[in-house]
Amino acid sequence: MKLIYEKSKKGRHGFSLPEDQFKEINLKDCVPRYAKEKKEKELPEVSEVEVIRHFTKLSKLNYGVDDGLYPLGSCTMKYNPKVNEKLASIDNFLYAHPFTDEKYIQGSLQIMYELGELLSKITGMDKFSLMPAAGAHGELTGVLMIRKYFEDRGEKRHKMLIPDSAHGTNPASSAMAGFKVVEVKSNERGGVDINEIERLMDEDTAGLMLTNPNTVGLFDENILKIAKIVHSKGGLLYYDGANLNALLGIVRPGDIGFDVLHLNLHKTFSTPHGGGGPGAGVVGAKSHLVEFLPSPIVCTDDGKYFFEYPKKTIGRVRAFYANFPVLVKAYAWILSVGGKGLRQVSEASIINANYILAKLKKYYKPAYDRTCMHECVLTGREYKEYGVKTLDIAKRLMDYGFHPPTIYFPHFEPYAEETIMVEPTESESKETLDEFINAMIKIAEEAKTKPDLLKEAPHNTPVGRLDEVKAVREPKLHA
Amino acid sequence: MRYIPNTKTDEEEMLKEIGVSSFNDLLKDIPEEVILKKTLDIPTLSEEELTEKIFKISKKNLDFRFLKPLIGAGAYRHFVPEAVKAVISREEFYTSYTPYQPEISQGNLQSMFEYQTHLSRLTGMDVIIPSIYDGASATAEATLMAMRLTHKNKVITSSLLHPHYLETVRTYTAPHQTEIHIAEYKNGLSDLKSIESMIDENTAAVIVQSPNFFGGIEDIESIARIAHEKGTLIIQVIAESLSLGLLKSPAEMDVDIIAGEAQSFGMDLNLGGPYNGYLGSKMKYIRQIPGRIAGETTDKEGRRGYVMTFRAREQDIRREKATSNICSNHALNIVAGNVYLSLLGKNGIKKIAELNTKATHYLRTKLIETGKFSGFKYPFFNEFVLEVKDKERIKDKLINNGFIPPFDLGTYYPGLEGYMLFAVTEILTKKDLDFIVNLLER
Numbered sequence: 019m020k021l022i023y024e025k026s027k028k029g030r031h032g033f034s035l036p037e038d039q040f041k042e043i044n045l046k047d048c049v050p051r052y053a054k055e056k057k058e059k060e061l062p063e064v065s066e067v068e069v070i071r072h073f074t075k076l077s078k079l080n081y082g083v084d085d086g087l088y089p090l091g092s093c094t095m096k097y098n099p100k101v102n103e104k105l106a107s108i109d110n111f112l113y114a115h116p117f118t119d120e121k122y123i124q125g126s127l128q129i130m131y132e133l134g135e136l137l138s139k140i141t142g143m144d145k146f147s148l149m150p151a152a153g154a155h156g157e158l159t160g161v162l163m164i165r166k167y168f169e170d171r172g173e174k175r176h177k178m179l180i181p182d183s184a185h186g187t188n189p190a191s192s193a194m195a196g197f198k199v200v201e202v203k204s205n206e207r208g209g210v211d212i213n214e215i216e217r218l219m220d221e222d223t224a225g226l227m228l229t230n231p232n233t234v235g236l237f238d239e240n241i242l243k244i245a246k247i248v249h250s251k252g253g254l255l256y257y258d259g260a261n262l263n264a265l266l267g268i269v270r271p272g273d274i275g276f277d278v279l280h281l282n283l284h285k286t287f288s289t290p291h292g293g294g295g296p297g298a299g300v301v302g303a304k305s306h307l308v309e310f311l312p313s314p315i316v317c318t319d320d321g322k323y324f325f326e327y328p329k330k331t332i333g334r335v336r337a338f339y340a341n342f343p344v345l346v347k348a349y350a351w352i353l354s355v356g357g358k359g360l361r362q363v364s365e366a367s368i369i370n371a372n373y374i375l376a377k378l379k380k381y382y383k384p385a386y387d388r389t390c391m392h393e394c395v396l397t398g399r400e401y402k403e404y405g406v407k408t409l410d411i412a413k414r415l416m417d418y419g420f421h422p423p424t425i426y427f428p429h430f431e432p433y434a435e436e437t438i439m440v441e442p443t444e445s446e447s448k449e450t451l452d453e454f455i456n457a458m459i460k461i462a463e464e465a466k467t468k469p470d471l472l473k474e475a476p477h478n479t480p481v482g483r484l485d486e487v488k489a490v491r492e493p494k495l496h497a
Numbered sequence: 498m499r500y501i502p503n504t505k506t507d508e509e510e511m512l513k514e515i516g517v518s519s520f521n522d523l524l525k526d527i528p529e530e531v532i533l534k535k536t537l538d539i540p541t542l543s544e545e546e547l548t549e550k551i552f553k554i555s556k557k558n559l560d561f562r563f564l565k566p567l568i569g570a571g572a573y574r575h576f577v578p579e580a581v582k583a584v585i586s587r588e589e590f591y592t593s594y595t596p597y598q599p600e601i602s603q604g605n606l607q608s609m610f611e612y613q614t615h616l617s618r619l620t621g622m623d624v625i626i627p628s629i630y631d632g633a634s635a636t637a638e639a640t641l642m643a644m645r646l647t648h649k650n651k652v653i654t655s656s657l658l659h660p661h662y663l664e665t666v667r668t669y670t671a672p673h674q675t676e677i678h679i680a681e682y683k684n685g686l687s688d689l690k691s692i693e694s695m696i697d698e699n700t701a702a703v704i705v706q707s708p709n710f711f712g713g714i715e716d717i718e719s720i721a722r723i724a725h726e727k728g729t730l731i732i733q734v735i736a737e738s739l740s741l742g743l744l745k746s747p748a749e750m751d752v753d754i755i756a757g758e759a760q761s762f763g764m765d766l767n768l769g770g771p772y773n774g775y776l777g778s779k780m781k782y783i784r785q786i787p788g789r790i791a792g793e794t795t796d797k798e799g800r801r802g803y804v805m806t807f808r809a810r811e812q813d814i815r816r817e818k819a820t821s822n823i824c825s826n827h828a829l830n831i832v833a834g835n836v837y838l839s840l841l842g843k844n845g846i847k848k849i850a851e852l853n854t855k856a857t858h859y860l861r862t863k864l865i866e867t868g869k870f871s872g873f874k875y876p877f878f879n880e881f882v883l884e885v886k887d888k889e890r891i892k893d894k895l896i897n898n899g900f901i902p903p904f905d906l907g908t909y910y911p912g913l914e915g916y917m918l919f920a921v922t923e924i925l926t927k928k929d930l931d932f933i934v935n936l937l938e939r
């Protein structure tokens with residue numbers, strides 16, 4: 019498809035501007051000599067109609083949740099309710115300038131405060147910061163709080179334990195916060211090796227970053243023991259709650275020993291992913307960490323809402339306060355679903371994942387053959403002997419009209435290789451899952467009988483497999 | 498529940514297929530004592546109840562649609578065409594995930610590439626990372642990047658860097674033994690002598706925002722020369738990206754790294770977010786830059802297509818050795834920015850930038866003419882600083898007459914308690930400005 023630049027024609031434009039009424043101001047007097055541009059900025063020249071058609075056409079090359087099943091593991095691609103979009107764009111929110119006096123934005127502050135309270139109820143944490151822009155941003159915030167906590171106590175702890183199954187952002191966030199990452203191996207049951215934790219958790223170690231259910235979709239049965247070990251050695255337990263979809267109304271991270279966590283509102287709490295953001299990676303703290311939260315947080319007194327600056331705050335992690343419309347959407351979702359519905363969401367997502375696991379495990383050997391939580395991790399290992407890679411299986415799924423699951427993550431030896439991580443969420447019906455299951459079974463068949471069909475897949479998409487090596491060797495990063 | 502299609506019967510059938518007799522059997526890994534026994538105490542609202550509730554809460558805000566801001570300070574109310582909103586309301590854009598499967602994500606990927614092109618032409622930089630969360634976090638990432646590139650840990654920032662950006666830089670660099678030195682300003686611009694005197698052999702970068710926090714147009718070229726002579730990198734921060742439509746590009750001034758905020762390109766104020774940060778650099782620094790980038794390539798049949806590229810910098814591949822932890826960014830705002838800049842085009846961006854400048858200069862001139870205001874004189878884009886005597890009264894007057902008052906500089910600049918930072922965009926007409934002058938004169 020053509021680039022917008024290839025549609026450009028001199029003299030066209032797509033904007034509407036008020037007339038220039040400032041003829042008496044001479045632009046030459048406004049721009050100092052040292053800042054006058056030498057070269058004109060060659061943006062494309064296109065009309066509004068052409069722009070709309072261009073982007074409509076582009077959009078049709080995409081696949082969204084509204085198009086169908088989007089079973090990306092660890093991503094929680096659930097339905098994004100339409101009413102939430104509308105409520106998030108109410109004029110009084112949309113046009114609010116961040117530097118207006120608190121008394122003029124009481125509505126926005128109320129939403130922020132109440133969302134924090136709802137999240138505290140759901141997770142068992144004491145106070146939330148809504149500031150972080152994404153999950154990884156929340157992680158960085160959380161580990162910086164841990165860092166500051168120890169600094170404040172005069173303890174030097176420079177290591178962080180992270181399981182081999184953890185999402186890549188966990189080690190990356192810890193490194194950004196200045197910690198040395200120490201990897202903890204997963205055991206044969208899919209949990210972290212508790213003896214390893216016992217051995218590694220020393221006076222130099224700040225704690226453990228844990229995802230639970232972890233990325234193989236399993237709830238760590240030793241969680242209470244793990245928490246005890248970490249705490250008894252003076253460490254803290256970080257919860258990667260990017261994906262909380264299995265635990266709503268069932269277990270609260272705050273009740274099982276976690277000291278600080280982040281949640282991705284753009285996963286569990288239904289706010290759309292937008293092609294990779296914006297979301298929100300809100301951070302919840304137990305009381306002993308509240309004073310380290312990023313600044314400011316929203317508090318209330320006597321019916322008034324206001325910003326407060328925690329005493330020992332790590333500071334700001336961004337400009338202004340939060341990705342506000344994302345907060346409205348999450349708030350709206352929680353109230354639409356309610357306490358009863360929250361539990362139903364988790365039940366439905368767990369049943370859906372286990373159904374897929376049960377139906378497909380004969381064809382795609384699971385990383386661990388146990389009942390799972392909200393997602394299941396299968397593998398494409400057995401098709402290697404036919405020359406078929408997991409990537410080929412994923413690409414072939416597109417020909418059947420589905421977005422593929424997450425592949426090659428998690429990855430750790432010897433249990434999780436060639437992984438296919440499926441997270442159906444509560445949004446999918448049994449019929450949709452059956453169609454997906456049938457497609458996967460057919461592909462398993464094809465892998466044995468017509469492997470080339472898979473290796474050449476996808477066949478029905480606007481472009482075929484793209485040459486990623488070339489993209490790096492002959493970089494072309496703009497037109 | 499309307500968001501869950503499966504019925505009780507479906508679930509029973511599925512549980513049977515799974516081979517368990519009840520849902521609770523699927524929870525057997527969870528210690529019994531931590532499973533909640535009671536339903537969470539959260540009410541369930543119907544769609545209509547919910548809508549009414551949130552609209553009512555929104556009424557506790559001012560009616561911001563009809564309040565025109567005389568304030569910017571890093572968040573600018575520019576006109577956002579409906580076409581931008583129409584495009585980003587398409588489900589294919591807003592309900593998709595990160596384009597990990599390029600064959601069915603060409604819409605997002607090509608849009609990233611086009612937007613990279615727009616920004617590359619506006620800034621002159623070879624490499625554009627189209628989305629980092631916001632300008633503040635982009636500035637912090639640029640700082641860490643410069644420290645990695647130079648293996649040095651001292652940075653010099655202008656005191657006219659947006660205060661929130663500076664605070665964010667402090668937070669991000671706190672674990673890395675970074676020395677942050679703040680150069681002074683003089684008459685609304687960074688003091689080049691102060692910057693020069695602070696650079697030493699351990700300096701990784703000089704960070705200067707232009708237009709600066711006071712709206713001032715900095716002499717970046719001279720600062721870049723000073724930095725380079727002393728073997729230091731220069732990072733230009735651009736909080737008001739519309740200025741790129743008018744001013745010399747960072748590349749023309751030999752800037753090494755840019756960190757920007759693209760909110761002015763089609764994003765609403767939204768109480769401060771989500772906006773869209775970006776980074777740019779010379780090609781030679783690409784392996785140290787954080788964030789996702791799209792590149793052009795071909796498929797086997799030679800068809801052109803786009804992929805996320807130079808991925809070996811990212812957390813999912815490099816884990817603790819990645820250039821950043823960033824994963825999700827503000828991708829949908831790439832589309833917004835792309836639509837906005839495509840609509841504007843070459844002439845539009847120039848015209849809006851010019852209009853902003855002229856309107857702003859008009860207001861300052863008129864206010865000075867009243868004899869009631871004074872302030873430093875320096876070249877500025879769409880913001881300027883004035884000393885305002887009767888601050889509180891003026892704030893009230895403005896808000897009561899439909900304008901959000903200027904930013905109170907006393908908040909962040911001790912010594913400037915009596916000063917305010919005025920911003921003017923194309924939203925304010927000449928009539929508005931004359932009205933304001935009249936109002937403040939009285």
Ligand SMILES: Cc1ncc(COP(=O)(O)O)c(C=O)c1O
Nearest residue numbers: 092152153154185187260824825
């Ligand atoms: C388990 C886990 N942790 C953290 C993240 C990071 O979240 P984000 O992409 O919002 O930064 C993700 C999502 O990709 C995730 O799945």
